[in-house]
Amino acid sequence: MLADTTASKPEALTTASTGGPTTPSGHPPRSLFAGRARPGEAVIKLVLRLAAAVAIVTTIGILIALLVPAIGFFREVPVFEFLFGDRWAPRFADASFGVLPLVTATAWTTAIALLVAVPLGLGAAILLSEYARPGLRKVLKPILEILAGVPTVVYGFFALQFIQATVLREWLQLDTGAFSVLAAGLVMGIMIIPTVASISEDAMSAVPMSLRQGSAALGANRMQTSLRVVFPAALSGIMAAVVLGISRAVGETMIVAIAAGNQARIVTGPLEQGQTMTGFIANAALGDSRVGSLEYDTLYAVGLLLFAITLLVNFISIRLVRRFRQAY
Amino acid sequence: MDSTHDDAPVHLHPIHTGQVSATVARPIMRVENVDVYYGDFRAVTEVNLEFGLHEITALIGPSGCGKSTLLRSLNRMNDLIDGARVDGQILFHGENIYGKGVDPIEVRRRIGMVFQKPNPFPKSIYDNIAYGPRVTGMKVESMDDLVEESLTRAALWDEVKDKLKQSAIGLSGGQQQRLCIARAISVRPDVILMDEPCASLDPIATMRIEDLMQELSKQYTIVIVTHNMQQAARVADRTAFFTAQVSEGTGARTGVLVEYGTTTQIFEDPNDQRTEDYISGRFG
Amino acid sequence: MHTLQDSLTPSPTMPLSTGETSRERRPAPLIFLILLWLSLLIAVVFLLTLIVNIVLEGGSRFGAQLFTEYPASSPDRAGARPAILGSIWVIGVTAVLTIPVGVAAAVHLEEFADKHHWFNRAIELNVQNLAAVPSIVYGLLALAFLSLLGVRDKNIVIGGALALSLLILPVIIIATREAIRAVPSEIRDGSLALGATKWQTTWRQVLPASVPGIATGSIIALSRALGEAAPLLLLGALVFVSFDPNGLLSGFTTLPIQIFNWTGRPQEGFHELAAAASIILLGLLLLMNGLAIFIRNRYQKRW
Numbered sequence: 001m002l003a004d005t006t007a008s009k010p011e012a013l014t015t016a017s018t019g020g021p022t023t024p025s026g027h028p029p030r031s032l033f034a035g036r037a038r039p040g041e042a043v044i045k046l047v048l049r050l051a052a053a054v055a056i057v058t059t060i061g062i063l064i065a066l067l068v069p070a071i072g073f074f075r076e077v078p079v080f081e082f083l084f085g086d087r088w089a090p091r092f093a094d095a096s097f098g099v100l101p102l103v104t105a106t107a108w109t110t111a112i113a114l115l116v117a118v119p120l121g122l123g124a125a126i127l128l129s130e131y132a133r134p135g136l137r138k139v140l141k142p143i144l145e146i147l148a149g150v151p152t153v154v155y156g157f158f159a160l161q162f163i164q165a166t167v168l169r170e171w172l173q174l175d176t177g178a179f180s181v182l183a184a185g186l187v188m189g190i191m192i193i194p195t196v197a198s199i200s201e202d203a204m205s206a207v208p209m210s211l212r213q214g215s216a217a218l219g220a221n222r223m224q225t226s227l228r229v230v231f232p233a234a235l236s237g238i239m240a241a242v243v244l245g246i247s248r249a250v251g252e253t254m255i256v257a258i259a260a261g262n263q264a265r266i267v268t269g270p271l272e273q274g275q276t277m278t279g280f281i282a283n284a285a286l287g288d289s290r291v292g293s294l295e296y297d298t299l300y301a302v303g304l305l306l307f308a309i310t311l312l313v314n315f316i317s318i319r320l321v322r323r324f325r326q327a328y
Numbered sequence: 329m330d331s332t333h334d335d336a337p338v339h340l341h342p343i344h345t346g347q348v349s350a351t352v353a354r355p356i357m358r359v360e361n362v363d364v365y366y367g368d369f370r371a372v373t374e375v376n377l378e379f380g381l382h383e384i385t386a387l388i389g390p391s392g393c394g395k396s397t398l399l400r401s402l403n404r405m406n407d408l409i410d411g412a413r414v415d416g417q418i419l420f421h422g423e424n425i426y427g428k429g430v431d432p433i434e435v436r437r438r439i440g441m442v443f444q445k446p447n448p449f450p451k452s453i454y455d456n457i458a459y460g461p462r463v464t465g466m467k468v469e470s471m472d473d474l475v476e477e478s479l480t481r482a483a484l485w486d487e488v489k490d491k492l493k494q495s496a497i498g499l500s501g502g503q504q505q506r507l508c509i510a511r512a513i514s515v516r517p518d519v520i521l522m523d524e525p526c527a528s529l530d531p532i533a534t535m536r537i538e539d540l541m542q543e544l545s546k547q548y549t550i551v552i553v554t555h556n557m558q559q560a561a562r563v564a565d566r567t568a569f570f571t572a573q574v575s576e577g578t579g580a581r582t583g584v585l586v587e588y589g590t591t592t593q594i595f596e597d598p599n600d601q602r603t604e605d606y607i608s609g610r611f612g
Numbered sequence: 613m614h615t616l617q618d619s620l621t622p623s624p625t626m627p628l629s630t631g632e633t634s635r636e637r638r639p640a641p642l643i644f645l646i647l648l649w650l651s652l653l654i655a656v657v658f659l660l661t662l663i664v665n666i667v668l669e670g671g672s673r674f675g676a677q678l679f680t681e682y683p684a685s686s687p688d689r690a691g692a693r694p695a696i697l698g699s700i701w702v703i704g705v706t707a708v709l710t711i712p713v714g715v716a717a718a719v720h721l722e723e724f725a726d727k728h729h730w731f732n733r734a735i736e737l738n739v740q741n742l743a744a745v746p747s748i749v750y751g752l753l754a755l756a757f758l759s760l761l762g763v764r765d766k767n768i769v770i771g772g773a774l775a776l777s778l779l780i781l782p783v784i785i786i787a788t789r790e791a792i793r794a795v796p797s798e799i800r801d802g803s804l805a806l807g808a809t810k811w812q813t814t815w816r817q818v819l820p821a822s823v824p825g826i827a828t829g830s831i832i833a834l835s836r837a838l839g840e841a842a843p844l845l846l847l848g849a850l851v852f853v854s855f856d857p858n859g860l861l862s863g864f865t866t867l868p869i870q871i872f873n874w875t876g877r878p879q880e881g882f883h884e885l886a887a888a889a890s891i892i893l894l895g896l897l898l899l900m901n902g903l904a905i906f907i908r909n910r911y912q913k914r915w
Contacts, residue, residue: 032423032438035431036465041811045724051716052725055738055785058778062749065756123651131648143656149897151839153868154666154890157875161883162665190658223641244744251746253842254868258875278748278842285751285846291759303752307745314744405805437807447798450821450913460806463816508802515806 066307069300076294082301088264088280090298097298099305104267105274108181109188109256110249112270116189117245121196122238128197129204130212130226148194156258159187164259168271179261179273188255192245199244199321203237204230240320247313251306253278277306352378352566356549357402357439357519362416364397366409371397372583375416377568379519384541384550386560386591389570389606394583395553398570399521402551403439404432420519437464440517444524446504448496448511453479453488456496456507460515474514481547482510483540502533506540513548520544522552526559538563557607560591567594569603666894670887678888682854683870687881692889694853695870698769699896701857702866703838705773706780711830713777714784715819721785722792723814743782750779751843758847767848770860775843780833787829791822824911831904835897841868867893 074082077097085098128140164183168174176182207230215225231238261273262283275283284299355378364372372394379385387395400406401414404425417424425435437460449456457475461468468474475492479485484506488499496507505525512520522541526534541550541563554560560567568588572581587600598604673687681691717735725732754775758766795818803813841849844866853865865873867889874886 032421033425033430033432033434035434038809041809044811045720048716048720048724051713052720052732052735054713054717054781055735055742058742058753058781059738061757062745062753065753066749069756120651120654123648124655127648127652131645140652143652143659145901147655147659149835149839149901150662151841151868151890151893151897153839153841153871153875154662154893157871157883157886157890158662158665160875161669161887162661190655193655221638221641223644227644247744251748253746253748253845254872257842258872278746281748281752282842282845285755285848300752300756303749307749310744310746311741314741317744318740403805405801408801408804433807433809436805441805443798443801443805445798447796447802449799449802449817459803459816460808463803463806463808463812511802511806 062307066300066304069297070304072292073294073297073301076297077301086266088275090284090295095294097301099277099302101264101266102275102277102280102302105181105256105260105264105279106250106276108267108270108274109185109260109276110246112182112185113189113192113249114242114245116186117192117196117249118242120189121193121241121245122200124193124197125200125204125238125241126226126231128201130222130230144194144197147190150191152191152252152254153258155187155191156184156255159183159255159259163187174271176271177261177273179259180271181256181260181267181274182270184256184258184260185270187259188249188252191252191255192248195248196241196245199241200234200238203234203241206237207233236320236323240317243313243317243320247310247317250313251278251310253282257282277302281306352380352383354381355379356381356421358417358419359398359402360417360419362398362401362414362418364394364401364406365411365413365415367411369580370582372401372570373573375585377585377588379549379551380566381549382545382547383565384545384552384563386564386567387551387553387570388555388557388560388567389583389586390572391555392581392583393570393572395570396523397583399523399551399553400441402519402521403441404435405441407432437515438517439519439521440512440515441521441523442505442508442512442525444527446501446508446528448499448504448507450495450497452493453496453499453507454492456511457514460511464515466515478510478514479507481513481544482506483536483543484510500533502529502536505529505533505537509537509540509544513544517548519549519551522550524553524555527555534559561595564591567591569594569598569600569606571602571606663894666887666890668887669884670889670891673881673884673888674891678885678892683852683865683873687879687885690874690882690885692867692870692885692892694856695865695867695889696892698853698857698864699838699866699868701769701862701864702772702776702844703834705769705860706776706837707830707834709773710777710781710784710833714781714830715788715826717781718785718788718792719814719819722789723810723818739782739785742778743786746842747779747840748842748846750775751846753778754843755846765848765863767863768861769857769864771847772844772849772864772866773860775847776837776840779840779843780837783833783836784830787833788822788826791825791829792818794825795821821913824907824913828904828908828912831900831907835900835904838866838896838900839868839893841866841872844869845872867896 082097082099084100085096086100087096087098088101089096124140124144128137160179160183163186164176164178164180168176168180168183211229211233212225215229220228256276257279260276260279262275262279263273264275264280265272267274280302281299284295290296357379359375359377362372362375363370375398377385387399389395397406402418402425406412406414414426418426420435420439424430425432425439449459451459454475457478458471460466461471461474476485476489479488484503487503488507496504499507509520509525526537529537538559541552544550545565552560552564566589569586570583571586573584574581587594587598587603589599594603595607598607677691679691679696680693681689682693683695684690717739721732721735725735727733754771755766757774758771763771799817799821800813803817804810808816849865849869853863855863857864871886871889871893874882874889877883
């Protein structure tokens with residue numbers, strides 16, 4: 001069975017029977033381990049590295065794309081007026097570039113969204129992590145995934161047509177117009193629930209079982225354990241979830257463009273309409289803006305502000321996530 | 329660097345941590361003053377060993393004394409670990425495998441390895457065996473013949489010859505390990521390293537692998553790490569006993585070679601008290 | 613004062629534990645549990661209301677005309693044909709652009725990169741950041757890039773695909789990395805120990821084993837791109853499109869854009885059309901996600 005096939009194969013095993021490699025002339029031989037040249041692999045590795053570099057190039061691209069027109073903008077409009085002015089009318093004859101109205105609208109929609117998303121999201125997270133029953137996960141997870149998967153245009157449509165027109169105006173008879181930050185904020189909140197829920201659940205699941213068992217052994221019920229032991233232990237992760245929710249709410253475009261309104265004005269109440277930063281960018285682009293014009297640059301100035309805010313918020317969130325991951 | 333090419337017996341240098349009492353007739357590999365580091369941590373220190381052609385050498389000793397680390401250094405699998413470093417020389421046919429101009433890929437083709445837990449690829453049995461020759465660019469007249477030859481030498485051919493196209497994952501543990509052995513020999517290595525190959529197998533499968541090892545040693549040189557002293561006593565021609573030195577300051581355990589000789593001598597008449605203690609079960 | 617000692621030593625008059633005095637049945641924990649379930653209920657009710665509302669509003673318009681007709685000034689003559697085709701075109705081109713780059717980047721990061729090198733750490737940081745950038749910023753980026761290239765009419769398939777590709781690239785990278793990481797190191801060790809190179813090991817063992825995970829992640833990412841409208845608005849996508857897309861440089865519109873357009877019109881008929889188009893969009897998304905789940909359940913290797 002172990003027929004000696006070495007005779008027919010050039011790669012004989014006979015080199016192993018000598019003490020070492022020799023050539024007939026006795027010269028020092030080439031290394032036994034000289035590798036095959038593989039130029040193709042070097043090229044492939046380079047291509048892979050270039051593909052990975054696209055991430056850096058994209059970030060740089062975003063920064064340049066935002067900064068160049070924004071600098072052009074700030075040559076015309078003083079930064080102070082931009083950040084603290086309270087009238088936003090970039091297209092009017094007597095133009096004004098105070099961004100506060102946009103910021104208030106964004107703030108209102110974000111705040112309302114959080115008021116919805118944080119309690120409901122945390123509730124879902126606590127259910128999943130502390131009251132885990134096998135059937136519950138199978139029901140709850142898909143629901144969250146569906147909520148996360150509905151396109152924001154559809155949410156926007158629903159906010160305008162049903163929440164605003166039917167619920168707020170017809171059923172509740174509230175004093176509100178065709179648009180409101182409330183309708184937009186409520187629907188946006190529902191949209192953000194999966195984000196808050198999944199990160200909070202991660203954070204709570206990471207809390208070791210031993211802490212829960214210690215609490216139960218002292219006679220606490222699950223509510224007390226959840227609220228007094230698990231929640232504080234997972235706090236940085238939960239904060240990260242909330243912060244990420246803020247980031248998503250600030251950056252959301254379609255829901256607010258459809259349902260919050262298109263008038264840039266200082267928003268003082270939930271039933272009012274207003275235009276958010278993202279809403280402005282979306283609507284402004286609907287017109288025709290010449291590259292290099294002040295109109296075009298205004299778009300990017302607001303875009304830069306938006307990017308800066310979300311970058312800051314994301315940075316905080318990542319730091320918080322790292323902290324809670326390290327704790328265990 | 330030692331450049332003897334003749335077949336004269338080579339005497340090992342005496343080492344200060346123990347005594348050597350054997351000479352190897354025809355060494356194919358030699359470990360000279362080797363320390364293996366992971367970063368600053370010294371895992372194994374001052375090892376001097378030889379492996380004889382067509383012999384089975386067993387590395388035994390308690391856990392954590394660097395046997396597997398040393399084994400993985402013999403085919404440069406240790407290179408894959410961050411911060412791993414080898415001081416000293418490991419000579420294969422007189423050439424240092426850590427020398428300049430040495431391609432570790434080639435080293436691994438000529439010095440093969442079988443792992444503790446069988447790791448067949450998620451492919452067919454045929455493709456598992458054909459993989460090595462294909463990727464190393466072996467010129468093969470008939471791949472079918474090579475696959476049959478490898479499986480036959482691993483004592484697996486009869487059991488799988490009718491299901492070569494089936495997934496290798498479907499085989500039993502013992503069969504998978506023999507498949508891994510067949511896979512290792514498909515690239516025609518000179519040496520086969522085995523890292524506790526029977527650790528996850530039942531006694532019957534273990535027995536078959538041990539028989540296989542004896543058969544394989546007629547054509548290959550085998551180095552095996554094992555926790556099972558009886559296994560070493562059964563199959564190995566030579567045995568090297570390792571133990572761990574605990575550094576006083578840090579508590580770090582560094583592996584050290586205590587004694588090395590023929591299996592008979594190590595088990596019946598060890599020179600070092602530590603060897604005697606381990607063999608008789610007083611520790612480890 | 614009820615001390616810990618009291619809790620631990622049962623008094624003769626107080627039973628250790630019975631059903632009635634079980635701490636789980638006190639009012640506060642019960643209310644808590646009810647509140648938790650309420651949050652779940654609210655989410656479910658919302659979802660159901662949304663679906664019902666869409667179906668009721670759009671049901672009447674959901675017919676052959678929706679699929680075959682072009683947008684028109686009167687709702688009774690309008691359809692979503694170019695939007696449906698445009699969505700398919702744009703998502704198709706996006707897939708071709710972003711999946712190879714994303715997989716290649718992930719392979720580099722997981723298999724070949726020196727994890728301590730600043731370059732690779734910078735990449736990881738960037739991927740994390742980019743995943744959280746608002747989608748409209750990607751529209752701004754595409755707009756600037758196309759302006760730089762001197763492209764006049766930016767509402768072209770390749771422009772939209774570019775914006776969406778960059779948008780979902782981080783998602784593809786993250787999903788692919790997870791799929792690659794799931795392949796056990798024993799497979800790599802086995803391959804390398806035979807004398808294969810790192811690339812051979814990656815190409816012949818790791819990637820084939822990761823394909824189900826990569827496919828699932830990619831489909832989910834593409835389904836997200838399918839529902840996006842904001843980046844495309846900036847490219848001028850609301851131009852009235854009354855033709856089928858016919859090339860990379862062709863004008864286009866997509867389902868989300870069309871829905872946005874129709875929602876903003878005053879006539880109730882267009883709102884019904886928007887709802888009907890939403891049904892199509894949701895249906896497509898259901899299909900894609902269903903496919904992703906199918907692939908995951910059927911082909912995912914359990915190591």
